[in-house]
Amino acid sequence: MSGDQGAHQDGDPSARQSVQQGAHQGSAPAADHPTAGRTGDYHDSAVRPYVLTRGRARPTRNTIGLDTLLVVADAGKPLPPSASRQARDLLRMCGRLLSLAEAAAHLELPLSVAGILASDLVDSGHLIARSRIPEAGRPDVTTLQEVLNGLRRLS
Amino acid sequence: MGSAGSADPPSPPPALSAEEPAEEPAGAPAKLPAYLPDTVQQAVKILVVGDFGVGKTTMIGSVSEIEPLRTEETMTQASVGVDDLAGLDGKRTTTVAMDFGRVTLSPYTALYLFGTPGQRRFWDLWAGLGEGAVGALVLVDTRRIEGSFEVLDQLELRGDLPFAIAVNHFPDSYRHSPQALREALDLEPDTPIVHCDARSRSSSVDALIALVEHALSLQKGPS
Ligand SMILES: Nc1nc2c(ncn2[C@@H]2O[C@H](COP(=O)(O)OP(=O)(O)O)[C@@H](O)[C@H]2O)c(=O)[nH]1
Numbered sequence: 001m002s003g004d005q006g007a008h009q010d011g012d013p014s015a016r017q018s019v020q021q022g023a024h025q026g027s028a029p030a031a032d033h034p035t036a037g038r039t040g041d042y043h044d045s046a047v048r049p050y051v052l053t054r055g056r057a058r059p060t061r062n063t064i065g066l067d068t069l070l071v072v073a074d075a076g077k078p079l080p081p082s083a084s085r086q087a088r089d090l091l092r093m094c095g096r097l098l099s100l101a102e103a104a105a106h107l108e109l110p111l112s113v114a115g116i117l118a119s120d121l122v123d124s125g126h127l128i129a130r131s132r133i134p135e136a137g138r139p140d141v142t143t144l145q146e147v148l149n150g151l152r153r154l155s
Numbered sequence: 156m157g158s159a160g161s162a163d164p165p166s167p168p169p170a171l172s173a174e175e176p177a178e179e180p181a182g183a184p185a186k187l188p189a190y191l192p193d194t195v196q197q198a199v200k201i202l203v204v205g206d207f208g209v210g211k212t213t214m215i216g217s218v219s220e221i222e223p224l225r226t227e228e229t230m231t232q233a234s235v236g237v238d239d240l241a242g243l244d245g246k247r248t249t250t251v252a253m254d255f256g257r258v259t260l261s262p263y264t265a266l267y268l269f270g271t272p273g274q275r276r277f278w279d280l281w282a283g284l285g286e287g288a289v290g291a292l293v294l295v296d297t298r299r300i301e302g303s304f305e306v307l308d309q310l311e312l313r314g315d316l317p318f319a320i321a322v323n324h325f326p327d328s329y330r331h332s333p334q335a336l337r338e339a340l341d342l343e344p345d346t347p348i349v350h351c352d353a354r355s356r357s358s359s360v361d362a363l364i365a366l367v368e369h370a371l372s373l374q375k376g377p378s
């Protein structure tokens with residue numbers, strides 16, 4: 001209920017912490033914030049058993065992120081009869097190029113569930129995942145320059 | 156490159172005539188998503204972070220070429236500080252809704268903007284979100300400057316994510332000098348501070364440009 005119980009006490013990285021105390025009551029319990037109820041940025045809920053993902057909490061490969069681009073590998077390849085409706089929906093959603101985050105949002109699946117399903121579909125050869133920036137890495141200079149040029153064209 | 160399978164768009168679910176279509180959740184969008192051009196080979200992401208009400212959703216909407224989307228991520232009970240529950244049935248999680256948008260920057264590259272709450276209780280989210288990101292644009296509302304402290308703490312704790320400050324102006328904001336802000340926020344001398352209006356596309360894009368320029372200079376190394 002109160003956001004205060006959620007305040008993680010690990011590490012006070014900077015001098016800001018002391019200043020922050022005064023404002024704490026204003027910023028921590030989101031329910032007290034004028035916009036929190038309206039925007040519904042988060043809510044607490046009981047855990048839904050991860051039936052869809054057969055109990056796994058993480059993808060088998062960790063190369064799938066919310067910005068991973070997915071597209072069907074072979075439109076004709078059928079899913080096994082045991083495949084879940086959510087896996088079928090995801091495969092159909094990715095009939096053309098789309099990020100995992102977009103597919104999850106359109107299907108109203110939690111990101112973590114969509115990630116596990118996508119990972120399985122990549123493993124089984126139904127989906128292709130296009131390259132993403134390597135884990136723990138940063139986009140290289142060429143990529144950053146391309147992003148910069150693209151943004152400058154927009155402004 | 157007209158790939159073979161792309162002629163037919165995703166079709167409606169195969170006829171399961173025994174089942175009622177009324178089973179679909181009410182209001183589920185039936186329309187097709189806005190797909191990316193087939194030429195796009197890579198996606199990059201920028202996090203738009205800050206306190207509630209600071210303008211994250213507004214900025215994402217200003218820049219995005221698609222209707223901004225929402226998706227949910229769940230966090231474990233540990234991250235919300237509930238430690239007295241054992242069984243799966245009793246566990247509680249916090250579900251965080253993140254909004255995000257997209258802009259295709261070239262035939263080859265798409266940029267995603269993810270709106271991420273900055274408060275300490277959401278830090279677990281950042282682990283995955285920050286991976287491979289260009290950086291984070293920190294929105295600051297000068298009327299509630301303390302609201303950005305936890306975000307900045309997290310960015311410093313991580314240490315690996317380039318960030319820039321975008322001061323979002325509201326009608327009753329006081330205009331602080333950049334130096335006063337830099338001191339109030341305890342920023343490094345090279346951390347960019349820009350002013351913006353999240354409702355304006357060009358102003359929001361300019362703020363993103365400041366972040367990417369900074370990320371680029373960091374990547375190129377000290378000069
Ligand atoms: N005047 C002004 N209002 C803004 C600006 N950015 C956002 N707002 C308003 O502030 C409120 C909260 O913005 P929102 O984007 O929902 O904040 P979020 O919680 O960070 O996603 C909304 O009513 C916006 O219309 C801005 O740059 N200038």
Ligand SMILES: [Mg+2]
Pocket residue numbers: 039041211212213254270
């Ligand atoms: Mg928002």
